[in-house]
Amino acid sequence: MDETGTLAAMSELTAPELLERVLEGNRRWAGGSTERDLLGAPEDPLEHLPPVAVIGCSDARVPPAAMLGAAAGAIFTVRLPGQYVDIPVASALGFAMTALNTRLAIVLAHEDCRAVHAAYEEYTTGVPPNLALAPLTGALAAGLYRAGGAADLDNAIDVNARVTAQALITECPSLRSAIISGQAQLCVMRYSPRTRLITLLEERVVPHAGVV
Numbered sequence: 592m593d594e595t596g597t598l599a600a601m602s603e604l605t606a607p608e609l610l611e612r613v614l615e616g617n618r619r620w621a622g623g624s625t626e627r628d629l630l631g632a633p634e635d636p637l638e639h640l641p642p643v644a645v646i647g648c649s650d651a652r653v654p655p656a657a658m659l660g661a662a663a664g665a666i667f668t669v670r671l672p673g674q675y676v677d678i679p680v681a682s683a684l685g686f687a688m689t690a691l692n693t694r695l696a697i698v699l700a701h702e703d704c705r706a707v708h709a710a711y712e713e714y715t716t717g718v719p720p721n722l723a724l725a726p727l728t729g730a731l732a733a734g735l736y737r738a739g740g741a742a743d744l745d746n747a748i749d750v751n752a753r754v755t756a757q758a759l760i761t762e763c764p765s766l767r768s769a770i771i772s773g774q775a776q777l778c779v780m781r782y783s784p785r786t787r788l789i790t791l792l793e794e795r796v797v798p799h800a801g802v803v
């Protein structure tokens with residue numbers, strides 16, 4: 592193990608430090624660098640201890656590890672169109688939080704998300720624009736409805752991202768307890784395929800008072 596790896600093993604990165612590192616990684620990716628950060632994960636390819644988890648969209652233009660400048664082994668990923676969260680998705684994140692020592696969870700939304708655009712259209716017109724995707728966009732549209740709606744397509748991206756974060760808080764007890772105990776952090780980001788840069792929408796999502 593080289594010196595960097597030894598130091599990483601000696602001092603585990605905290606959630607705020609991990610957030611700083613992935614934002615740096617994104618700036619490298621946006622600048623065209625192929626340098627990858629292990630984020631303190633083991634260099635041994637047989638070990639699986641990713642410090643960061645991403646709940647992202649299936650969109651092929653938004654590959655989480657690459658756009659966060661992270662190496663193989665650093666990021667646990669769960670992806671459905673529109674970063675939809677259901678019980679199996681929350682369960683996958685719960686596994687990372689409890690068994691893999693994951694400390695930073697990221698909701699990774701993106702501009703020009705066709706799934707969210709379809710959901711917004713369904714929310715405003717009552718008609719799903721794509722029947723194959725209708726079961727999923729219907730669920731996303733219901734999230735927009737519960738959140739009080741969205742002003743336009745762009746706003747729907749951010750509203751849906753925050754709905755995703757609240758769904759994770761609600762449906763993933765291990766994430767909730769790790770946030771409350773200060774062991775973990777949940778943040779919300781929006782990626783732009785145009786600039787390749789991330790905007791941090793929420794640095795720290797916390798459970799509502801009374802939620803345990």
Ligand SMILES: [Zn+2]
Nearest residue numbers: 648650673704
């Ligand atoms: Zn998308």
